[in-house]
Every structure is written in structure tokens, then in C-alpha cells.
Amino acid sequence: MGMPVMVFETYRSQERQLNLFNHGATKLRTVGVHHYGLACDIVRIVGNEPCWKGDYSFLGQLAHSCALIWGGDWGSPQIPHTFVDSVHVQRCTIARQPELFAGNWYPDTLYNPYAEAEQHLMFASVTQPRKPAPPARAKAGSRSQTA
Numbered sequence: 107m108g109m110p111v112m113v114f115e116t117y118r119s120q121e122r123q124l125n126l127f128n129h130g131a132t133k134l135r136t137v138g139v140h141h142y143g144l145a146c147d148i149v150r151i152v153g154n155e156p157c158w159k160g161d162y163s164f165l166g167q168l169a170h171s172c173a174l175i176w177g178g179d180w181g182s183p184q185i186p187h188t189f190v191d192s193v194h195v196q197r198c199t200i201a202r203q204p205e206l207f208a209g210n211w212y213p214d215t216l217y218n219p220y221a222e223a224e225q226h227l228m229f230a231s232v233t234q235p236r237k238p239a240p241p242a243r244a245k246a247g248s249r250s251q252t253a
Contacts, residue, residue: 145196
């Protein structure tokens, strides 16, 4: 791509998060995935300084290719998002965050949020549950077996 970038923040304490919130640098009062070392902000370097301005759509493609969730679409580009953080990437789907925050789950080295088995978790909060299938009817002339 030919543009210099830097990883700006990885781990973030609650104290740091609150400081950023109080200065208007974030909309989130409580630290999230950064607190678990599973997120980072990747920013451009402009004049030897970090820069959060500009188009960061390239980061979406880069994140996806590295099995990371991009804060520009939160792993679901087809869904409009009210909160966008275009310099943010994380190694955890939004749907997995409650498990992570509760201490019930942490991704292993093979975890891929885009893997087929994870799709239901990525979109769990935005899809409607399916209605259960009606019970199967016995065919005429067949006998049911019981255990």
C-alpha cells in the first residue's frame, strides 16, 4: 500500500479508557476488547505523528485477510452500524464479547472469527431466531419405535 502505519494501542486499562472518554477521544466509557489484549488501533503516520483522520477502508481488507474484525464494519459489512471505529481491529466477534468479558472464553491460536462454525456467533445479535420445525409426521402404515 505504500503508506506508513503504526499500532497505536493494544492493551488498554480502564483508567486509560476513562481518560480517553473524558477527553472525547472515544464514545465508550468502559474498556472493551483492548483490556484483554485482543484489539489494537492501527493509525497512519503523518509527519512522524499518529493520525486518525482520513479513509481507513484499506484496514478492513487487511483485517479480514488476517482473520481480524475491523471496527469499520464489525465483521458484518452488509449491516449498517451506528458505531464505527475505522482504526480499530480485534480478534473477537461482537457476539463473543460477553463470553470474553465474563471470563468464560478466550480465543485459542486457531480461532478465526470468519470460520463457518463462528458465523452464527458473529451475526447472533442481528438475526432473528428461526422458528422450530414442526414435528415430523409418521407416514401411513409405519410404526413408531420407542426405547
